[in-house]
Amino acid sequence: MAAPRSEGQLLLEFLQQKMYSHLGRLDEFGPQQSDVFDDEKEVARSIEEMLAKRAALVTPEELATLRTSLTAKIQRDRAMDLPTRFERRDDYLWMRYLADEIEAAAQDLGMRIPVRPLLGTLPTGWPNGQSRWVGAEYIVMFDSELFGFGLLLSQVVVLLMPLTRGNKGQFSFSNDLSKIEASIDEKPELVQRFCEVVLAYLMRGAPSALTPPYELEEPYNSMAEVLHRSMALFLMAHEYGHIILGHHPNTGQLQGLFNSVLATSALDSSGEQKEMFRSWFQEHEADARALTLTIRAMQLKGHDVAFSYWGVDFFLSCIDIIEKGVALVRAGEESVNGSSDTHPSTQLRRGIVRDTLRGVLRRNGLSEGAAEAPIELGSCLEKTIAKLWARLRPVLVGLHKEGRTVSPIWP
Numbered sequence: 001m002a003a004p005r006s007e008g009q010l011l012l013e014f015l016q017q018k019m020y021s022h023l024g025r026l027d028e029f030g031p032q033q034s035d036v037f038d039d040e041k042e043v044a045r046s047i048e049e050m051l052a053k054r055a056a057l058v059t060p061e062e063l064a065t066l067r068t069s070l071t072a073k074i075q076r077d078r079a080m081d082l083p084t085r086f087e088r089r090d091d092y093l094w095m096r097y098l099a100d101e102i103e104a105a106a107q108d109l110g111m112r113i114p115v116r117p118l119l120g121t122l123p124t125g126w127p128n129g130q131s132r133w134v135g136a137e138y139i140v141m142f143d144s145e146l147f148g149f150g151l152l153l154s155q156v157v158v159l160l161m162p163l164t165r166g167n168k169g170q171f172s173f174s175n176d177l178s179k180i181e182a183s184i185d186e187k188p189e190l191v192q193r194f195c196e197v198v199l200a201y202l203m204r205g206a207p208s209a210l211t212p213p214y215e216l217e218e219p220y221n222s223m224a225e226v227l228h229r230s231m232a233l234f235l236m237a238h239e240y241g242h243i244i245l246g247h248h249p250n251t252g253q254l255q256g257l258f259n260s261v262l263a264t265s266a267l268d269s270s271g272e273q274k275e276m277f278r279s280w281f282q283e284h285e286a287d288a289r290a291l292t293l294t295i296r297a298m299q300l301k302g303h304d305v306a307f308s309y310w311g312v313d314f315f316l317s318c319i320d321i322i323e324k325g326v327a328l329v330r331a332g333e334e335s336v337n338g339s340s341d342t343h344p345s346t347q348l349r350r351g352i353v354r355d356t357l358r359g360v361l362r363r364n365g366l367s368e369g370a371a372e373a374p375i376e377l378g379s380c381l382e383k384t385i386a387k388l389w390a391r392l393r394p395v396l397v398g399l400h401k402e403g404r405t406v407s408p409i410w411p
């Protein structure tokens with residue numbers, strides 16, 4: 001028998017139902033809803049594909065052990081209860097994975113996490129996560145397309161970075177901006193891809209369905225995966241940062257949230273919600289905590305500081321694109337500095353995050369200069385996105401002039 005559902009789960013399902021109904025998308029979640037594990041043949045194929053990549057590196061016995069453990073993991077994932085009937089299994093498993101990594105990093109750093117939050121997605125166009133205290137638990141929620149969008153842009157960016165081969169034969173990426181600029185000129189198909197991905201998110205709210213991820217060759221596949229993981233960990237770690245820092249009032253939220261949703265068809269900018277937004281100061285505090293957690297989580301998987309940090313900086317570039325894009329299609333111009341009453345601009349966040357990185361490395365006994373190479377890599381990605389944005393911008397201005405409107409997911 002299924003376990004009784006918590007207040008948080010009931011609230012999350014209510015919000016999801018409200019939003020999917022508002023968007024006319026409830027029929028995606030009927031009894032026939034597809035599950036990532038439905039296709040047995042596809043599951044078996046992907047296990048064999050993973051094993052084939054390892055085959056040259058391990059003995060046949062190790063490979064057999066790996067097959068057994070992968071199959072057992074998939075059985076567990078397939079049997080896992082989803083928190084609500086509107087949660088997709090692959091999204092949920094991905095969020096659980098990120099939460100596991102952040103909690104392991106927190107434990108390693110001696111940070112106490114009071115309780116594992118309930119994780120969920122909502123089609124809200126929030127460029128950041130949101131967390132609330134409901135009943136006896138935290139709910140941490142993300143826009144249902146945000147992680148997928150991050151992967152799609154990670155793929156475009158790593159494909160634009162020129163590959164170099166070290167003297168031991170290992171690959172690395174050059175962050176020489178002039179070479180990346182040349183790459184943008186030489187690979188118009190990637191500029192086109194960037195524009196399609198951003199347009200699919202802004203105008204239709206569905207980048208993963210309309211522009212599915214590429215199947216990339218190595219080493220691009222691994223590099224895109226590392227970039228995406230670093231950014232997704234930061235996104236999750238930011239919400240854990242709020243929880244660790246005790247930024248959530250403990251009572252009185254539930255009724256207010258119900259009222260605000262009942263009063264408005266979209267989950268945005270009602271007075272009740274605004275009250276729940278945190279001050280800029282708390283946002284920066286959560287960013288600083290998230291940076292420390294992300295770097296430790298990536299280091300625990302063997303990544304150096306630069307490849308632990310680059311996704312953090314890149315995440316800020318991605319949300320900058322979203323915020324500017326929505327404003328441009330709606331109003332014909334980007335907002336002046338991107339700040340709002342409730343959220344600091346991404347430029348401000350980026351500056352503080354980069355300063356925090358210097359502090360984190362200094363406290364770890366590294367010289368202040370140790371932060372410069374990772375920041376240079378982040379800055380290179382920032383400039384790459386700015387170049388791509390310059391190509392997309394006139395298209396968005398054109399859409400504004402035609403009177404087109406962005407997807408209703410956007411607040």
Ligand SMILES: [Zn+2]
Pocket residue numbers: 128238242278282283286
């Ligand atoms: Zn926050």
